[in-house]
Amino acid sequence: MNGDNKPKGHKINMARGGFPGMGGNMQQMMMKAQKMQQDIQRVQEEVGNQELEYSAGGGAVKVTIYGRKELKSIEIAPECVDPDDVEMLQDLIIAAVNGAIALAEETMTKEMNKVTGGLNLGF
Numbered sequence: 001m002n003g004d005n006k007p008k009g010h011k012i013n014m015a016r017g018g019f020p021g022m023g024g025n026m027q028q029m030m031m032k033a034q035k036m037q038q039d040i041q042r043v044q045e046e047v048g049n050q051e052l053e054y055s056a057g058g059g060a061v062k063v064t065i066y067g068r069k070e071l072k073s074i075e076i077a078p079e080c081v082d083p084d085d086v087e088m089l090q091d092l093i094i095a096a097v098n099g100a101i102a103l104a105e106e107t108m109t110k111e112m113n114k115v116t117g118g119l120n121l122g123f
Contacts, residue, residue, distance in 0.1 A: 036115065036116065039115040040116070043108075043111045043112060043115050044108070047067035047068075048066060048067045048068035049066060049067065050066065050107065051072060052064070052065050052104055053100070054096055054099040054103050056095040056096035056099060057080060057096075059077065060076070060077045060079075061075070061077070061092040061093050062074070062075040063093075063099070063100040065100040065101065065103070066104070067104050067107055068104070069101055069104050071097065071100075074096070074097075076089070076093075080092065
């Protein structure tokens with residue numbers, strides 16, 4: 001150390017975008033981050049508008065959901081409507097809706113991983 005308590009030989013050139021230990025150009029890093037953010041927004045919109053189908057009970061109940069986890073439709077096969085066994089139908093509907101939601105989450109995660117390179121950014 002010299003008399004003004006600064007280590008000798010360490011220069012930081014901020015004008016060139018350099019930071020100690022960063023090893024790269026800060027402007028280039030910011031551009032990459034902005035592109036990733038744009039790609040994330042694009043994927044969220046694309047997957048959010050995608051229609052996904054999930055069936056339960058061998059096709060007795062079919063649910064269509066948007067990737068944004070908004071229910072579009074539920075189709076119930078007439079032969080599975082038994083007034084004496086409403087519970088079974090309710091269970092099939094719940095299973096189909098939950099399966100569709102899981103499919104939407106899985107699809108969003110898979111597409112986001114393509115953009116983020118597997119970084120867990122909370123999507």
